[in-house]
Amino acid sequence: MSDPAGWQDRRVLVTGGLGFIGSNLARRLVGLGAQVTLVDSMIPAYGGNLRNVAGIEQRVRINISDVRDRHSLRYLVKDADVLFNLAGQTSHQDSMTDPGADLEINCAAQLSILETCRAHNPGVKTVFASTRQIYGKPDYLPVDEKHPLRPADVNGINKMAGEQYHVLYNNVYGLRSCALRLTNTYGPGMRIRDARQTFLGIWVRLALEGKPFEVWGGAQLRDFNFVDDVVDALLLAAQSDATDGQIYNLGDSEVLSLREVAELLLQANGGGEYVVREFPQERKRIDIGDYYADFSRFSALGWAPRVPLREGLARTLGYYRENLPHYL
Amino acid sequence: MSDPAGWQDRRVLVTGGLGFIGSNLARRLVGLGAQVTLVDSMIPAYGGNLRNVAGIEQRVRINISDVRDRHSLRYLVKDADVLFNLAGQTSHQDSMTDPGADLEINCAAQLSILETCRAHNPGVKTVFASTRQIYGKPDYLPVDEKHPLRPADVNGINKMAGEQYHVLYNNVYGLRSCALRLTNTYGPGMRIRDARQTFLGIWVRLALEGKPFEVWGGAQLRDFNFVDDVVDALLLAAQSDATDGQIYNLGDSEVLSLREVAELLLQANGGGEYVVREFPQERKRIDIGDYYADFSRFSALGWAPRVPLREGLARTLGYYRENLPHYL
Numbered sequence: 001m002s003d004p005a006g007w008q009d010r011r012v013l014v015t016g017g018l019g020f021i022g023s024n025l026a027r028r029l030v031g032l033g034a035q036v037t038l039v040d041s042m043i044p045a046y047g048g049n050l051r052n053v054a055g056i057e058q059r060v061r062i063n064i065s066d067v068r069d070r071h072s073l074r075y076l077v078k079d080a081d082v083l084f085n086l087a088g089q090t091s092h093q094d095s096m097t098d099p100g101a102d103l104e105i106n107c108a109a110q111l112s113i114l115e116t117c118r119a120h121n122p123g124v125k126t127v128f129a130s131t132r133q134i135y136g137k138p139d140y141l142p143v144d145e146k147h148p149l150r151p152a153d154v155n156g157i158n159k160m161a162g163e164q165y166h167v168l169y170n171n172v173y174g175l176r177s178c179a180l181r182l183t184n185t186y187g188p189g190m191r192i193r194d195a196r197q198t199f200l201g202i203w204v205r206l207a208l209e210g211k212p213f214e215v216w217g218g219a220q221l222r223d224f225n226f227v228d229d230v231v232d233a234l235l236l237a238a239q240s241d242a243t244d245g246q247i248y249n250l251g252d253s254e255v256l257s258l259r260e261v262a263e264l265l266l267q268a269n270g271g272g273e274y275v276v277r278e279f280p281q282e283r284k285r286i287d288i289g290d291y292y293a294d295f296s297r298f299s300a301l302g303w304a305p306r307v308p309l310r311e312g313l314a315r316t317l318g319y320y321r322e323n324l325p326h327y328l
Numbered sequence: 329m330s331d332p333a334g335w336q337d338r339r340v341l342v343t344g345g346l347g348f349i350g351s352n353l354a355r356r357l358v359g360l361g362a363q364v365t366l367v368d369s370m371i372p373a374y375g376g377n378l379r380n381v382a383g384i385e386q387r388v389r390i391n392i393s394d395v396r397d398r399h400s401l402r403y404l405v406k407d408a409d410v411l412f413n414l415a416g417q418t419s420h421q422d423s424m425t426d427p428g429a430d431l432e433i434n435c436a437a438q439l440s441i442l443e444t445c446r447a448h449n450p451g452v453k454t455v456f457a458s459t460r461q462i463y464g465k466p467d468y469l470p471v472d473e474k475h476p477l478r479p480a481d482v483n484g485i486n487k488m489a490g491e492q493y494h495v496l497y498n499n500v501y502g503l504r505s506c507a508l509r510l511t512n513t514y515g516p517g518m519r520i521r522d523a524r525q526t527f528l529g530i531w532v533r534l535a536l537e538g539k540p541f542e543v544w545g546g547a548q549l550r551d552f553n554f555v556d557d558v559v560d561a562l563l564l565a566a567q568s569d570a571t572d573g574q575i576y577n578l579g580d581s582e583v584l585s586l587r588e589v590a591e592l593l594l595q596a597n598g599g600g601e602y603v604v605r606e607f608p609q610e611r612k613r614i615d616i617g618d619y620y621a622d623f624s625r626f627s628a629l630g631w632a633p634r635v636p637l638r639e640g641l642a643r644t645l646g647y648y649r650e651n652l653p654h655y656l
Contacts, residue, residue, distance in 0.1 A: 100439065108428070146476065151492060152496070164478075168480070172480075285499075
């Protein structure tokens, strides 16, 4: 096959590789001929799920280990050409009830990964999955990369530190790294057992089970990226030298209220229902109101999201209709 | 005595209490009639020094423990009315050679302290000593609190996270906290064995020993606060309800180049010499260039630095002339 992107035989390490985004990335990389190693801790509350790599199990190397474990990480990282650093604790609420665990994964382990790369593989290029969460409640919309960082929960603070370590190690040590601040990402492979990864997960599940799902608030505006578009972005970020030391928003020009998203989901599902609820008190304290991104900085590199929400939801529902038992 | 500030019999806990700023604060608080407990780990590379509390040893409670130790901290924190949270790793260079230790002290321990307060003393008011370091290389001068945060070293990233936890716990849990972003602080009690706390420390020591000290670069602009003025600021921050959840720069309207500071120091010392050197390579990577603060936001609460640099340096030299052996 032609290999314009140059992934053929490249050695790629993906932390959080059995998770939602990591596994979709792995599938794409395998198709492009890369040698892919997936590192995942399979912590039950996180996103790892072997079903996510169904059909490519024999074409990737799966390594169950925790990124907090320096020794295994050193071995795994040393030969990688590219590191997609996607391992993370994603639940905002869990970060408030167990802030120490969130700090270990999203902050301490990131520093440890970077130190390991610096010592054992300083030539690796790293792409870090950051999050819009670190902006907190926006001062203005759309939110660009210059927006002040005022994280509204412990998860946001730790992700902010994790991201900044990557930029710092690029700038100080020349350890080539960049960060993408992801917005709400959805698609096949996302966690649907609960809302730990995205509220869309539990919505999809309940819609498929014929049960009403809850919309908290409903008027909040959001943008969404289908996972294939995020995979495009990760690959582009890894391939470009221009991204070294840089931070970019992802996002989508399609901006909807949560209630509109709920309607779209039910249309795509061919029926179902939802109930609009007041924000639960413990969530209200960490909610950020409206958010959507200015992603023109990353678009300038040649990225554009291609999957409209309506289509993405239909593909997501189709996937879980066939795979539901593996995700409960 | 009259007690307009209301410190009489207040129970005050100071982490890093045997350090430079903590001990100066303790001395003031004792004079105001507060019941003061000083927590310090006495880690040799940090700022703790028993000489700092000479003469008030019997009027404070000294507790040698590490803020990373949750159990002792729980016991110590539970009865405090006010917590001055000053414990920290301050060396920028050490944060690069041992980033994990910096993370533990400046990031993980801060989260642990706040969790402990939330669980065992939610009524305490906390003042956190943050740092101008978290701004990184300034985009504009003077730097106000809205300036983007782009820390130039691991210490800056971890202090940024530590600060943000305090604001978050205020906003989410009503655990009253505020943060002061200190600029270069100097005075009696600062570490002079090396430059781990401030470059002025090693300058003062060498000037007193009749040896030349090194000025790296020399043209960089800085502002300085004498420690008494910082103590004023800490007390004011603790006393005001308006500071809850807020972040303030400290600073001074007297802005000098490092070379001018060196000249002032030698004048105050009645002689001596310095040599101007190129920045060492490993420091250049994390240097921030010119910095001075816009501190009008905190001034609006009634604070103003009162000690000019010339006077502060003279007082500092006077102190170390009498106490030098205790600080080597």
